[in-house]
Amino acid sequence: MIASATTPVADPQSTLKTVQDLFIRRWGEMGQTWGINRTMAEIHAFLYITALPQCTDDVMERLNISRGNASMSLRALCDWGIIRRLHKRGERREYFESLTDVWEMFSIIAAERKRREMDPVLETIKQCQKMLDETSIGKTAAKQEAVQLTRQRLAGMEEFMVVTNKIFQQFIGNARSGLTRVVKVLLKAF
């Protein structure tokens, strides 16, 4: 029992599964710290690593999760656009497969996160700047000073976000070719 736990038998039948499980678990852990829940990340990892279409029951069985959870997580992944539904001729049940190109997946995720998270911050910064501009009259010197400091900080953050947005823009839509070009340019420049 202890032996098999520490040094799993080199059973060719199960090696592939062992390897896949290793990958799935790591991917799930990473997902968590990026704000994606573990199960969703694991389902995606499973579909990606096996490279074969899998149905809901396959997912349930492999990851030991309920039907409801599998259904909802699969839908969410489809909504993100990083997995796809797949109908097999003459089969009733639906299958799912991951996108093949990691670069494309990254582009999709990056675009969505930019839209959901960076754009609102930029908008808020602009709103803040506008508010300060409209009310900068008749105050004590100390207050004026504090306002000035906040202005500077807003400007610093704005610059950062504008530039970061531009970089994202390059990645998004260009996918693989865009990214590899970026990398080539970078590696040459430094």
Next chain:
Amino acid sequence: MIASATTPVADPQSTLKTVQDLFIRRWGEMGQTWGINRTMAEIHAFLYITALPQCTDDVMERLNISRGNASMSLRALCDWGIIRRLHKRGERREYFESLTDVWEMFSIIAAERKRREMDPVLETIKQCQKMLDETSIGKTAAKQEAVQLTRQRLAGMEEFMVVTNKIFQQFIGNARSGLTRVVKVLLKAF
């Protein structure tokens, strides 16, 4: 009451605070979806946006949180290295201030996340590849095929992570100058 809630009086005394609170809330929301808890993100936003050193009680009062929470969150931010402790001459209590340079903060965070999240995945991928290499003998054709597919997926992910790591490497350690150079190069190249 309703009037003051929907259209706050243009009181110069409070405009600065209103603006800051707006920024703080947005930053907190963003943090959450990046795996940083709301309070920590808000404390950081507060220190960044005011640009003035603040003590624990300032933080507690402004964000309406307990002493314990403030203490632990401030420590965590210090551990990350994006805020700093500050002793004022002749004062007992400690003050905290945010780093000024957004680019530097980003570099610090990127380096840490690469170390904690990307490096382990790369390591796992290599381990998986090694395991598959060592056991690829004597199997059915179907199994061989499945192994081959998984190999390809591992390779695809590895390529992506290696390249991404290189990009991160450029950002990290170069901070502002590095990043702005990167951006200049990129914007010219596209």
Next chain:
DNA sequence: ATAGTATTTCAGTAACTACTGAAAGGTGAA
């Protein structure tokens, strides 16, 4: 030392998120 003040720790709890399982809802073949 000691008092007075600032900080940290942590057990308990509140708040939140993820998950299950069963029931309801669809869908295509006969």
Next chain:
DNA sequence: TTCACCTTTCAGTAGTTACTGAAATACTAT
């Protein structure tokens, strides 16, 4: 239309994370 099968939904619950408040600890001035 009905049957058989598959999918989706969702109320209830388990599990997790964040927070409080008070006690313990640390520090500094006298």
